[in-house]
Amino acid sequence: MKTSGKPRIEQGTGQAKSPRIPKQAGGRLVREVIRRLRQEKVALPLQAPLGSHILIAVSGGVDSTALAVLFARYGAKISQRSRLLHINHQWRGAESASDARFVAELAESLKIPLILKTLDPSAKPRGRSSEEWARIERKKIYRELAGPEGLVLTGHQADELCETLLWRVFTGAAETHGAGILFREGNEIRPFLGTFKSELREFLLEEGVGWCEDRTNHDPQFLRGGLRTELIPSLNVLFPQWRAHLLRYSSASIPERPASQGAQSGLGYLIPAWFGRAGVRVRRVHMEQIDAWLELVIRVQKEGKLDSRRRVLSSIDLEKGWRVQLESASGCQGPRIVIEQGQASVGRSEKGRAKPKRRQIDV
DSSP states (O other), X not given: OOSOOOOEEOTTTOOEEOOOOOOHHHHHHHHHHHHHHHHTTOOSSOOOOTTOOEEEEOOSSHHHHHHHHXXXXXXXXXXXXXXXXXXXXXXXXXXXXXXXXHHHHHHHHHTOXXXXXXXXXXXXXXXXXXXXXXHHHHHHHHHHHHOTTOEXXXXXXXXXXXXXXXXHHHHTOHHHHOSSOOSEETTEEOTTTTSOHHHHHHHHHHHTOOOOOOXXXXXXXXXXXXXXXXXXXXXXXXXXXHHHHHHHHHHHTOOOOOGGGOOOOSOGGGHHHHHHHTTOOOOHHHHHHHHHHHHHHHHHHHTTOOOTTSSEEEEEEOGGGEEEEEXXXXXXXXXXXXXXXXXXXXXXXXTTOOOOEEEEEEO
């Protein structure tokens, strides 16, 4: 990101081209994003090595459109390896197709290459929610297109962070899923996580850029839509500053484990999310065990001692009869973590033994 710099010389013209300077709302947004990226120790300018890309995920909504415009017009050197990525989920028929056309026109106006991917809703496995299936498919696309050392920028913003925290508090999931959304998760970065949607809307109006409205965002038949149409309007009246307070709480409640507490896999913060996606509530007593196990697995893998020909690469037994194991997954980008209950139980005859509950997570 940049707010100023030396003029660029257009090849063949011999004339200096002044860098684009953001206006008031854009200037505030640039400064906030730079501050947050530095706070999270993200190296600037954002770069991707040869063979990798910086993907800007764009749905066409306010958040992702603002993300694309901000980095395309005011980003420093990121456009050389950047691509806009639009994933058409085909959930809304003609409206989904219209969003895809909008993003294509946006990419052309910003002079950034576009990658368009389309999901097939009929491919969703039985028993898995559409939202969960789509999230897994998006992650696969991110890994495939960004490359081994690439980055994926998404438009998650502060309103969504507050909504997520509300949902987790009211459903009792805050203990296992943590306080909100991570700023960085693997190769994904969410630059707007400290910025509210109203600020992004103001920025786009200042830039003269439109966006698409997804009617399902406020559909009460979906939980998040119900929050937005029924609960949040009341909160706005009763507690006008509730978003700002929740945002501060979310930032302050992300635990940092001291190095003195033993080995860390670096993946500990993902463990509750993995279990949660499988419909399993992980207990705090298990966290240390699983994190230490993952650290061991990673070390053995780096030493080349993990036998990828085996179906079960490694496993750990926990209390209450839970077993967590790492399994090889042929034809997939990476291994899968499988969580079973009943597999490690003792003292029951085979005849009377209940069939193990099995939950699979692609990681």
